[in-house]
Amino acid sequence: MNADKVLDAKGLACPMPIVKTRKEMKDMESGQILEILATDKGAKADMTAWAKSGGHELLEIEEAGDVLKFWIKKG
Amino acid sequence: MTVKAMTAKEVARKVIDNEPLFILDVRNGDAFADWKIEGGNIQYLNTPYFDLLDGVEEVVSELPKDRDILVVCAKEGSSVMVAEMLDEEGVDAAYLEGGMKAWSEHLEPVKVGDLKNGGELYQFVRIGKGCLSYMAISDGEAAIIDATRMTDVFLDFAQEKGAKIKHVFDTHLHADHVSGGRQIAEATGATYYLPPADAEEVVFDYAELVGGLEVAIGDAKIEIEALYSPGHTIGSTSFIVDDQYLMTGDILFIDSIGRPDLAGLAEDWVGDLRESLYSRYAEFADELIVLPAHFMIMDELNEDGSVAKKLGDLFKENHGLNIEDEQEFRDMVTKNLPPQPNAYQDIRSTNMGKITPDEEVQREMEIGPNRCAVR
Numbered sequence: 001m002n003a004d005k006v007l008d009a010k011g012l013a014c015p016m017p018i019v020k021t022r023k024e025m026k027d028m029e030s031g032q033i034l035e036i037l038a039t040d041k042g043a044k045a046d047m048t049a050w051a052k053s054g055g056h057e058l059l060e061i062e063e064a065g066d067v068l069k070f071w072i073k074k075g
Numbered sequence: 076m077t078v079k080a081m082t083a084k085e086v087a088r089k090v091i092d093n094e095p096l097f098i099l100d101v102r103n104g105d106a107f108a109d110w111k112i113e114g115g116n117i118q119y120l121n122t123p124y125f126d127l128l129d130g131v132e133e134v135v136s137e138l139p140k141d142r143d144i145l146v147v148c149a150k151e152g153s154s155v156m157v158a159e160m161l162d163e164e165g166v167d168a169a170y171l172e173g174g175m176k177a178w179s180e181h182l183e184p185v186k187v188g189d190l191k192n193g194g195e196l197y198q199f200v201r202i203g204k205g206c207l208s209y210m211a212i213s214d215g216e217a218a219i220i221d222a223t224r225m226t227d228v229f230l231d232f233a234q235e236k237g238a239k240i241k242h243v244f245d246t247h248l249h250a251d252h253v254s255g256g257r258q259i260a261e262a263t264g265a266t267y268y269l270p271p272a273d274a275e276e277v278v279f280d281y282a283e284l285v286g287g288l289e290v291a292i293g294d295a296k297i298e299i300e301a302l303y304s305p306g307h308t309i310g311s312t313s314f315i316v317d318d319q320y321l322m323t324g325d326i327l328f329i330d331s332i333g334r335p336d337l338a339g340l341a342e343d344w345v346g347d348l349r350e351s352l353y354s355r356y357a358e359f360a361d362e363l364i365v366l367p368a369h370f371m372i373m374d375e376l377n378e379d380g381s382v383a384k385k386l387g388d389l390f391k392e393n394h395g396l397n398i399e400d401e402q403e404f405r406d407m408v409t410k411n412l413p414p415q416p417n418a419y420q421d422i423r424s425t426n427m428g429k430i431t432p433d434e435e436v437q438r439e440m441e442i443g444p445n446r447c448a449v450r
Contacts, residue, residue, distance in 0.1 A: 013150065013152045014124075014148070014149060014150060014152045014153050015124050015125070015128075015152055015153040015156055016152070018124075018125045018128075019128060022125070022128060041439060042149050042150065045103055045105060045106060046103050046123075046125065048103075049103035049104065049105065049123060049125070050103075050123070050125040053123070053125070053126060054125075
C-alpha cells in the first residue's frame with residue numbers, strides 16, 4: 001500500500017508509538033496515509049482504538065515477523 | 076521522576092485487606108472491559124492514555140481526594156506518563172510497577188493450615204489471574220501441585236523453609252496458564268507427575284499420575300492420595316492431602332464448576348464431569364477442605380486471602396453441585412459457555428512441550444482472566 005509518509009517506531013515501548021504517530025499525523029493533510037512500523041505488541045489494539053477515537057481510518061494491519069505495520073488515513 | 080510506584084504485592088495486600096483504592100486504568104476500553112484489577116473496595120475510571128496526551132484536566136475533576144489513586148496500564152510506560160501529568164496538576168497518584176503484566180504474575184503465598192504430624196500447607200494465590208498453586212511441606216521435604224511458570228517463587232519459598240522439593244504434580248493439562256511444573260522438577264531433581272490421559276501428546280518424560288497413587292513427604296509421612304476425577308479434561312485428577320484437604324483442580328471451584336470444553340470435547344466429557352462431582356465427591360467427608368486450582372471472582376476469597384471451603388458447605392451452596400436434572404446440568408456446561416481463555420491452544424501446546432515460546436510470548440499468551448469455570 002502506498003503511504004504519504006512512513007514512521008519508524010520500532011523498538012519503542014508504549015506510549016511512544018502512539019505519541020509519535022499522533023505528532024506525525026498533526027502535520028499531515030486529511031486523506032493522507034501514514035505507514036507506521038512498530039514492535040510493541042500492545043500497539044495493535046491501541047492503534048486500532050486510538051484511530052477510532054481520533055476519527056482516523058485504520059486501513060490495514062500487517063504482521064511481518066516481530067514487526068507490526070499499520071496504514072492509517074487521516075480523518 | 077517524582078511519582079511513586081506501587082508494587083503488585085502492595086496492591087494485592089490492599090485487595091485482600093479490602094482497603095479503599097481508586098484505579099485510573101489508562102489501557103484501551105476493550106482491554107479494561109476484558110480484564111482488570113478486581114477488588115471489593117476499588118473504584119475505577121477507564122480513560123485510555125491516548126485520550127490524555129493533550130492534558131489530564133478532564134479526569135482530574137473525577138478523581139477522589141479521600142483515597143489512594145493508582146494509575147494502571149499494560150506494562151507501566153503509559154501509567155508513569157499519566158501519573159507524572161497528574162503530579163504536575165497537583166494530584167498525588169502512584170503507578171502500578173510493571174503494569175498489568177506484573178499484576179498477572181504476582182503470587183501471594185497464604186498459609187492454609189497445619190498438617191497433622193507437623194508440617195504446613197501453603198496456597199499461592201495468583202491474584203491477578205485467579206490461578207491457585209499449592210506447596211505441602213513436612214520435615215524438610217516439599218510437594219507442589221499446579222505450579223505456575225513463575226518458578227522462582229516456588230524455588231525460593233522452599234529454600235526459605237529449608238525444604239527440598241520431591242514431588243511436583245499437575246492435576247491436569249492446563250489450558251489457561253503455562254505450567255511451571257516441569258521446570259521446577261528439572262531444577263530440583265523432583266519427580267514430575269501428569270495424568271497419562273491428558274499427556275498423550277506430551278513430548279517429554281513424566282511420571283504417571285493415576286488414581287490410587289500415594290506419595291509421602293517427610294518423615295511425618297504426609298499422605299498425598301490421587302483420585303481420578305475426569306470432566307474438565309479426560310485426565311483430571313484430584314488429591315486428598317493428609318486426610319484433611321481435597322484438591323479439586325479445575326473440576327470443582329468455590330462458586331462454580333469446571334467447564335468441559337477446553338480440550339474440545341464438551342459433549343463427551345459432561346457425563347464424566349457429573350459423575351466426578353455428583354458421585355465421587357459426594358462420597359467424601361463433608362469436613363474435607365476444598366482447595367481448587369482457580370478462583371473466578373474476589374468473593375471466593377476468604378478474609379485472609381485464601382480460597383478454601385468445606386466440601387459440605389459447597390454441596391449446600393455451590394449451584395453447580397445442586398442441579399438435579401441431568402439434562403439441565405448438561406445444558407449448563409455445554410451451552411452459553413464464556414469465551415475460551417486467551418491463546419488456550421498455544422498454552423496447551425506449551426504445556427505439552429510441543430512449542431517453547433520465549434518468556435515475553437508466554438506472558439502475552441496468558442493475558443486476561445482464566446475462564447475455566449461455568450456458573
